[in-house]
Amino acid sequence: MLRYTVKRLLQLSVALLGLSLLLFAWFKALPGGPENQMLPENATLDDRAALRESLGLNEPVWVQYLEFLQRVVRLDLGSSLSSGRPVATELADRLPATIELSLAAMVIAVGIGIPLGYLAARKRGTWLDFAAVSGSLIGICIPVFFLAAMLKVVFAQELALLPSTFRLSSGLQYTDVTGLRVLDGLITGEFNVAGDAFLHLILPAVALSSIPLAVVVRITRASVLDVIGEDYVRTADSKGLKPAVIRGRHVMRNAMLPIVTVIGLLLGSLFAGAVLTESVFSFGGVGSFVYQATQERDYPALMGFILVIAVSYVVLNLIVDLSYGLLDPRVRVRK
Structure with a gap:
């Protein structure tokens, strides 16, 4: 290893x-x-x-x-032409917001997408399979900024169930530890802050998770269907192994390789996709900063953003490659 x-x-x-x-x-x-x-x-x-x-x-x-x-x-990326502050400082201040939003969106996509894709494969040809495939197509087709705007109008403005802008309610005092508001609230015991930050996170995270969720559902379904038809799965079933053992040891473990690949790539793309989502909800992350930099032709800021996105892709691909070796030891031998 x-x-x-x-x-x-x-x-x-x-x-x-x-x-x-x-x-x-x-x-x-x-x-x-x-x-x-x-x-x-x-x-x-x-x-x-x-x-x-x-x-x-x-x-x-x-x-x-x-x-x-x-x-x-040295992380000396120059100074932002918009604010006059160092680009590295601007990104460091705003990156935790984007990381928190991207992780929340990915938790939604993975937490719902993998079980739903697995069930769609197991119930192939049923109404559940049809609903999962149709829903994933809709999720891919709807633009993120349009979904974000619709969620904001319906749940924030019309129903007044959730906040529509910013990461915290105005005037709420908090202790900054990691920059991740929900996590900071839990660490410091400021549970009112954690709860408020969680409520502010729901709508942008749901909007941002729409495309990754649809992709994870389809990839999981296709991968599970491929594995279910393999000889070793039928052999395990003929031996009388428990369904839970077959699902965990033989089906899902082997089906996870392409799923992990997609998750790693999607997580990197969420940083770029957060630009529009953060702008709709005034979330205050890197996306909002980049949107402003684009409008004002702030090239040092744009270069810093591109560097962050590209490095995140490369690092996530490294993590994905290492996870291959953990999921399937044969990968380490071949590569």
């Missing part, structure tokens, strides 16, 4: 290096150069020269790339 992990870490390093090259090339390829995008139209030649000097744009390309790598390693 150690050799398998080291090999995956080396592949991770290569992927991150390639990512840095792409980001550097994108920054250099901005129309008119980075200085034209980061300065107002009435900037003087001296202003442009000073900015080029501060960004190291007068150096050879390979020197600029090495300096860019050094800044990224």
Whole structure:
């Protein structure tokens, strides 16, 4: 397992290096150069020269790339053109909100999607299977921002059952430990804060989970159907093993490989998908910050966001690869 992990870490390093090259090339390829995008139209030649000097744009390309790598390693992503604060600080302040929302959405998608997909496979051809497949198609087709707006109108404005904006009610005092409001409330014993944060989390998490839930249902159903038809499952059944043992040891464990792959990719995509959802609910996470940066052409902020998203994808893929080795030891031998 150690050799398998080291090999995956080396592949991770290569992927991150390639990512840095792409980001550097994108920054250099901005129309008119980075200085034209980061300065107002009435900037003087001296202003442009000073900015080029501060960004190291007068150096050879390979020197600029090495300096860019050094800044990224130090998490020096420059300053936001919108707020004037360091991009790393902005992301650090807002990232916990996006992580909390993404994890809540994934819990919904996995907690409902895997059991529902399994039942749809076991009851293939029944009304339950038809309802699960039809529901998953609807979930994939509905745009997230439209579903978020509808949930907000119905449950927050019309029925007044749930809050519609922000992470906490106005004026509520809380102790910040991890940045995850629900978890912080439980850790510090501020259960009123945890409950209030949970209520604020429901609508955006449900909206954000719609597409991952639909995908998990369909992948689980297809994967379970493939495994159920295998010879080792029929052999286990003919031996008289208990259904619970067959489901857990022979069906679900082998069916989980493609499901884990999809979950890892979906979790990474949730960070990008949170942009629209957070904007609808004014959630205050990275998505809201990126939406504002897009409107104001805040390229340092956008580059920092792209870096966070890309690194999260790479790290999640590493976790998925390592989980393969735990679920199926044969993977470690083949890879």
